[in-house]
């Protein structure tokens with residue numbers, strides 16, 4: 001008992017002093033899982049716990065697995081920071097045989113390994129405790145591969161397993177341990193840490209979350225800060241779909257060009273969402289590359305007057321020479337449409353009718369289909385990703401479907417999605433008349 005107390009006291013001194021950090025570190029159950037809000041200090045807590053366990057026991061081997069090497073390096077940085085603090089605290093040097101950015105091997109036989117998603121690397125280590133951090137980011141398939149490898153590496157020593165992360169829909173590795181109907185659920189001790197748990201003990205964090213809340217949709221807030229596994233059924237662009245589109249982007253090695261740049265020739269398409277309520281116009285440029293449409297450029301015109309916006313778009317038309325530009329005609333978009341149709345002709349510049357739900361549905365589903373058919377490669381842009389993920393459908397009392405985006409205090413924040421949807425329409429729609437491109 002005295003030893004356990006010491007361990008918690010030390011953890012506190014090393015920087016894990018929030019009550020939930022203490023609760024997780026104080027739990028000695030064999031199988032633990034944590035679902036947590038963003039930036040709650042769980043990686044920190046698990047790092048400190050690992051250091052203490054490796055230090056206080058002989059020949060104790062810990063494996064920490066993260067989805068990317070960036071995250072596993074970060075975990076090791078946390079551990080090293082705690083290591084230095086620990087030395088300072090005890091006024092002694094802890095002898096190690098290896099001390100790198102991937103592993104610490106102690107003189108007394110204990111080891112800490114921080115590994116990226118790499119089943120083969122895990123299999124080679126017999127460990128006493130495996131920790132999977134950011135488990136929400138592992139998809140079903142790679143999650144299974146990791147679990148297979150981990151179970152193998154734990155079997156010799158009948159080791160512990162901890163699975164922690166931020167929920168990402170009712171899917172993937174983390175969900176399997178939280179789905180009450182799964183067998184895995186029953187074997188684990190569960191911890192839930194929401195933003196309020198930290199906010200109670202940290203006023204700066206509370207302020208930050210309240211600011212962030214204004215720009216998140218309700219569902220997104222539930223997921224990010226209340227650690228809820230949200231039902232993605234109402235979403236048009238759930239994570240799976242967006243991830244596929246980004247994977248397509250990455251495997252092709254695409255880049256977003258600077259907006260002022262001069263694109264090499266090719267078939268390009270432009271979509272414009274002209275600022276309606278907010279002073280913000282979004283432009284999305286797609287380029288056809290073989291069978292794939294990919295983002296070539298994105299630009300936000302913030303608080304720019306009408307004439308200047310016209311100039312920017314005009315210059316872009318000259319440089320990019322798109323096959324077609326589609327403009328959301330709502331609000332002032334109509335004036336813009338009028339100007340550009342006169343200048344470039346009605347076949348090259350076309351309106352997009354979003355005010356009618358039927359055509360809005362067609363346009364949005366067209367964009368979605370493009371992604372599910374693996375024809376649209378989108379860049380890993382957080383804002384675009386967030387806005388798309390927040391896009392929802394709702395059934396009205398009359399049985400009609402209504403589509404809407406992320407809600408903030410004054411407006412639906414769907415500008416980037418609408419510009420993209422317009423660009424896809426520009427690429428997919430058949431030109432009027434007999435214009436030969």
Ligand SMILES: Nc1ncnc2c1ncn2[C@@H]1O[C@H](COP(=O)(O)OP(=O)(O)O)[C@@H](O)[C@H]1O
Nearest residue numbers: 015016017018036038039040041042043044045
């Ligand atoms: N007990 C604590 N007191 C103050 N700051 C903390 C504490 N624990 C963690 N932090 C800080 O909070 C931030 C998020 O911590 P991290 O462990 O990366 O969170 P998570 O893994 O939950 O996203 C980091 O800047 C970290 O240094």
Ligand SMILES: [Mg+2]
Nearest residue numbers: 042043133134
């Ligand atoms: Mg973390």
